[in-house]
Amino acid sequence: MLLVGCDSKKQIDCNPDDFEEIGCPDVEIAKLSDLVEGVPVDFDYPVEGLECFLVKLGDAAEGGVGPNQDVVAFSYICTHMGCSLKGNYNHDHKLLGPCRCHFTTFSLRRNGGVILGQATQDLVRVELSIDGDNVIATGLSGVLYGEIDNRCCNDAQPAGNA
Amino acid sequence: MPPLDATVKTTCCEYCPVACGYKVYTWPIGSDGGPRAHQNALSRSFPLIKPELGAPTPNMHTVATVDGAPANVLIVPDVDADVVNVGGTHSVRGGALAKKLYREDGPTNDRLLRPLLRVNGVLEPISWDLATDIVAQVSSHVVDTYGPLAWGMKRYSYGGHENVTAITKLAFQAIGSANHAPHHAPAVGDDVPGLSDAGIDAFSACFEDDRRADILFISGTDPYETKTVRFLEWMAAGGAKIVYVDPRRTFTAAYAEREGGMHLQLNIGTDVALYGAIARYIVERGLEDSDFISDHVATSGEIAAESKWRRRRFGLSFAEFSAYLLAEPSFTMAAAETITGVPAATIAEVGELLSGGGGGIPRVSFLFEKGLYWTHNYENTAAIANLAVLLGSVGEPGRAISRLGGHQRGGQGTGGYPLADSPDEFEGNKIEMDTDRYFLQGNTRFMWAIGTNWIGASAGSTAIAAGLQRLVRDTGPQVTSTSSAISQLIARVDAGGTVLVHQEIYSNQTTDYADLVLPAAAWGEKNFSRANAERRLRLYQRFVDPPGEARDDWEIVAEVARKMGYSGFDWTDVNELFEEASGYSAGSRRDFKALVDKAQADGVRGHDLLASYGTTGIQTPINLASGELEGTKRLHTARTFKSDSGKANFVFADWPAVAARNASLGPTGDEVWVTNMRVNHLWNNLFDFVRRPDAIKRWPANILQINPSDATGRGISSGDLLRIDSDSVRDQLGQVISAGFEVVAYVTDEVPPGLVCTYFLYPGSLANSVVSADTTSQPVTARYQFKMGRGRITRIGVWDGPPMPFEPRNIV
Numbered sequence: 001m002l003l004v005g006c007d008s009k010k011q012i013d014c015n016p017d018d019f020e021e022i023g024c025p026d027v028e029i030a031k032l033s034d035l036v037e038g039v040p041v042d043f044d045y046p047v048e049g050l051e052c053f054l055v056k057l058g059d060a061a062e063g064g065v066g067p068n069q070d071v072v073a074f075s076y077i078c079t080h081m082g083c084s085l086k087g088n089y090n091h092d093h094k095l096l097g098p099c100r101c102h103f104t105t106f107s108l109r110r111n112g113g114v115i116l117g118q119a120t121q122d123l124v125r126v127e128l129s130i131d132g133d134n135v136i137a138t139g140l141s142g143v144l145y146g147e148i149d150n151r152c153c154n155d156a157q158p159a160g161n162a
Numbered sequence: 163m164p165p166l167d168a169t170v171k172t173t174c175c176e177y178c179p180v181a182c183g184y185k186v187y188t189w190p191i192g193s194d195g196g197p198r199a200h201q202n203a204l205s206r207s208f209p210l211i212k213p214e215l216g217a218p219t220p221n222m223h224t225v226a227t228v229d230g231a232p233a234n235v236l237i238v239p240d241v242d243a244d245v246v247n248v249g250g251t252h253s254v255r256g257g258a259l260a261k262k263l264y265r266e267d268g269p270t271n272d273r274l275l276r277p278l279l280r281v282n283g284v285l286e287p288i289s290w291d292l293a294t295d296i297v298a299q300v301s302s303h304v305v306d307t308y309g310p311l312a313w314g315m316k317r318y319s320y321g322g323h324e325n326v327t328a329i330t331k332l333a334f335q336a337i338g339s340a341n342h343a344p345h346h347a348p349a350v351g352d353d354v355p356g357l358s359d360a361g362i363d364a365f366s367a368c369f370e371d372d373r374r375a376d377i378l379f380i381s382g383t384d385p386y387e388t389k390t391v392r393f394l395e396w397m398a399a400g401g402a403k404i405v406y407v408d409p410r411r412t413f414t415a416a417y418a419e420r421e422g423g424m425h426l427q428l429n430i431g432t433d434v435a436l437y438g439a440i441a442r443y444i445v446e447r448g449l450e451d452s453d454f455i456s457d458h459v460a461t462s463g464e465i466a467a468e469s470k471w472r473r474r475r476f477g478l479s480f481a482e483f484s485a486y487l488l489a490e491p492s493f494t495m496a497a498a499e500t501i502t503g504v505p506a507a508t509i510a511e512v513g514e515l516l517s518g519g520g521g522g523i524p525r526v527s528f529l530f531e532k533g534l535y536w537t538h539n540y541e542n543t544a545a546i547a548n549l550a551v552l553l554g555s556v557g558e559p560g561r562a563i564s565r566l567g568g569h570q571r572g573g574q575g576t577g578g579y580p581l582a583d584s585p586d587e588f589e590g591n592k593i594e595m596d597t598d599r600y601f602l603q604g605n606t607r608f609m610w611a612i613g614t615n616w617i618g619a620s621a622g623s624t625a626i627a628a629g630l631q632r633l634v635r636d637t638g639p640q641v642t643s644t645s646s647a648i649s650q651l652i653a654r655v656d657a658g659g660t661v662l663v664h665q666e667i668y669s670n671q672t673t674d675y676a677d678l679v680l681p682a683a684a685w686g687e688k689n690f691s692r693a694n695a696e697r698r699l700r701l702y703q704r705f706v707d708p709p710g711e712a713r714d715d716w717e718i719v720a721e722v723a724r725k726m727g728y729s730g731f732d733w734t735d736v737n738e739l740f741e742e743a744s745g746y747s748a749g750s751r752r753d754f755k756a757l758v759d760k761a762q763a764d765g766v767r768g769h770d771l772l773a774s775y776g777t778t779g780i781q782t783p784i785n786l787a788s789g790e791l792e793g794t795k796r797l798h799t800a801r802t803f804k805s806d807s808g809k810a811n812f813v814f815a816d817w818p819a820v821a822a823r824n825a826s827l828g829p830t831g832d833e834v835w836v837t838n839m840r841v842n843h844l845w846n847n848l849f850d851f852v853r854r855p856d857a858i859k860r861w862p863a864n865i866l867q868i869n870p871s872d873a874t875g876r877g878i879s880s881g882d883l884l885r886i887d888s889d890s891v892r893d894q895l896g897q898v899i900s901a902g903f904e905v906v907a908y909v910t911d912e913v914p915p916g917l918v919c920t921y922f923l924y925p926g927s928l929a930n931s932v933v934s935a936d937t938t939s940q941p942v943t944a945r946y947q948f949k950m951g952r953g954r955i956t957r958i959g960v961w962d963g964p965p966m967p968f969e970p971r972n973i974v
Binding site: 079122 | 208209211215221251254257413856859965967970973974
């Protein structure tokens with residue numbers, strides 16, 4: 001779902017007054033019953049082009065949802081200098097990384113904290129909620145690299161309507 | 163977001179010797195720029211299309227005091243950098259430089275702000291005038307009554323050329339005291355004497371050599387951890403095969419193997435045997451660079467004629483070196499395998515790789531740091547130098563031997579160390595004195611510690627602390643009022659005690675013993691010059707105000723010197739010191755005299771001319787050619803060396819002496835080797851990083867890397883609280899003492915069985931306390947064998963502080 005007027009591929013001013021909706025959208029990402037442990041589910045959030053992933057870790061994690069508190073979601077964008085960490089999920093140690101650019105590795109068990117590497121910010125977490133069998137993205141825990149406010153997606157503001 | 167009219171200054175990172183370039187934007191509160199490129203001083207439109215460089219991340223911003231008013235400060239890697247961190251790469255350390263700046267409402271608010279005098283045990287603020295009166299009058303009494311040797315200094319090595327010139331002008335030229343030590347050793351002098359005695363400069367290479375090399379032979383440092391951007395942009399980018407020498411399987415070890423290189427996981431302290439065996443392999447097959455050796459390596463006659471005693475004593479011709487290699491039984495492949503733990507087949511493979519196996523010698527660069535020379539200082543630096551000389555690895559693109567550096571290079575002093583006054587000698591030759599031993603013997607009546615935690619930085623740490631207790635606290639009077647301070651401190655001196663002055667930016671363990679505390683200005687609060695590990699000199703510009711009454715170190719030293727009656731300390735502007743320092747640099751690796759000459763000829767300030775070079779700077783030695791300044795990319799390009807003959811030579815690396823030391827220092831019974839390390843995320847004794855939330859979140863306590871087999875055998879899991887104890891530490895006087903420290907277990911295969919590894923300077927967890935401190939065991943140069951501690955491990959509970967991650971850090 002796109003916020004009207006926000007397009008990740010265009011350089012535009014993201015003025016909240018211009019848009020119909022303010023704040024992070026609620027987006028259904030997956031069904032709990034479909035999740036396979038250790039297999040990431042990729043999705044874009046809050047707008048197309050900002051890549052994220054959801055994964056069932058198999059171990060309880062900080063901020064994890066689901067019956068085992070082991071379902072987490074994070075941005076794929078390295079908080080060091082913006083490279084993509086897609087393809088770098090390490091199930092053995094519940095890590096994302098090392099980043100192909102400068103080898104930063106984040107812990108998915110510990111809120112995206114840096115284990116080794118050059119980022120000074122934790123990996124940005126996608127806030128999740130559970131509604132029955134649905135896993136829903138509801139916000140972001142921090143500002144993504146290169147963003148001002150995650151495309152009008154300031155999670156201090158109330159979530160917009162779907 | 164900085165507006166278009168934000169003030170912009172250039173500087174470099176404070177931390178590792180790569181010294182990435184940064185731009186600093188300052189602007190008033192409430193006048194931010196906008197997100198489009200034409201609205202902000204970054205000339206970037208946000209949101210960026212990733213991964214475009216140049217986005218400031220939150221830890222690059224703070225609010226600080228600029229010209230008396232609060233202002234926004236943004237410290238971003240220089241995206242326009244065409245050297246070092248080309249395009250604006252940065253490490254985790256530099257990526258949050260803004261967090262080190264003083265602000266009253268944050269973790270940096272415990273900066274030292276005013277001179278403090280300890281009165282009845284409590285530090286009380288006093289005026290600068292009284293503070294410098296105390297230093298000057300006590301100092302004059304000590305020097306006049308007990309002589310210059312009783313007046314000591316223990317100071318940072320690299321607080322800028324200007325500051326070190328002021329400090330050494332007082333210590334060496336005015337007072338003439340040999341009682342002087344850098345932060346990392348008990349004596350001044352050469353840290354890499356074996357390399358120097360080969361005739362080779364410690365920083366001859368440039369970063370580009372990392373890219374040009376076919377093979378990088380890296381010993382005693384993990385460059386991803388500690389020279390991060392050089393590893394990323396210059397080593398990894400160049401694609402050289404890496405031969406990585408380290409008892410630990412660190413990130414770079416794993417990276418080297420992934421990229422078709424090798425990890426030589428040697429037993430600690432056995433480098434001489436390993437390099438001796440490699441050299442022997444090469445020499446037995448005639449694979450050495452015979453042209454280089456015949457043209458540029460001295461004969462035994464030339465060595466015997468050298469004026470430097472150490473070169474005469476230890477220098478070897480090729481014939482002598484070969485004879486030693488072939489005669490020393492430990493250098494056979496079989497013996498070396500047993501000693502080092504590196505398989506004979508691997509040693510042979512390395513010999514083939516480095517020499518080219520007869521098909522032409524490849525471009526090999528030897529790069530090393532403290533794992534090499536804080537084990538066996540003389541012999542290890544000699545042994546690695548020998549490999550470089552054997553293969554002609556010097557003075558050509560990609561062919562080099564060089565330190566990688568620990569600190570940036572800001573240590574130009576006046577020279578004039580009064581070696582003749584040192585009480586220490588080796589075989590009748592004066593050597594720089596061991597000041598820690600001299601202090602513990604009760605000879606140092608006044609000690610001025612500047613910019614270092616003397617206790618934590620020293621081997622036998624608890625002996626230094628006990629000495630301070632004995633000589634500062636328990637001998638002679640303590641100060642009971644400001645008006646009686648000088649007379650009481652002089653009475654302490656006359657009773658055989660020590661007066662301690664600590665000049666710092668934050669308190670640390672050494673400050674707890676100080677009689678007088680002097681607040682210093684820090685990075686960002688002063689203009690100073692410093693070079694990086696490829697001799698690239700830049701101006702680090704001032705962009706915020708120093709807090710409180712903090713002063714730049716040179717100002718403090720100069721006021722004291724004037725009050726002591728010395729002339730030549732009348733600088734009114736730090737640029738005057740810079741220009742004076744240039745004269746002392748002439749003829750050395752640091753030579754920047756041409757820059758100052760040109761500035762003066764052009765009627766501009768030296769600092770301003772250097773500032774005009776921005777983050778590019780200029781590599782020293784600097785020359786003037788046709789009215790233009792030229793830097794020097796690499797040294798020894800003419801294949802001339804630092805010797806009377808102009809030739810290089812091999813150096814005797816005494817394996818039997820090393821083996822005896824290994825046996826003496828080695829663990830017995832249920833002890834293990836206790837070595838220590840840096841980590842990527844932290845800098846030194848954490849004076850900034852303990853105040854950086856992201857760093858302390860990752861490392862809330864000191865850790866101990868322990869192999870799974872050592873852990874399981876002791877019932878230890880990651881997160882357990884441990885004690886490391888040793889009852890066999892030798893202090894600086896050779897006496898056996900006990901010491902220990904607490905750590906949190908971090909179970910990992912990075913370390914082999916029988917060796918544990920801790921962070922080297924974690925506040926309150928003294929890794930160096932289990933390292934023996936008797937420098938008579940290494941008699942040529944007074945250096946601590948920091949890497950060779952030992953101790954027993956005891957599990958004492960579970961870490962119950964903030965949660966810590968224990969995931970592996972060597973996954974590539």
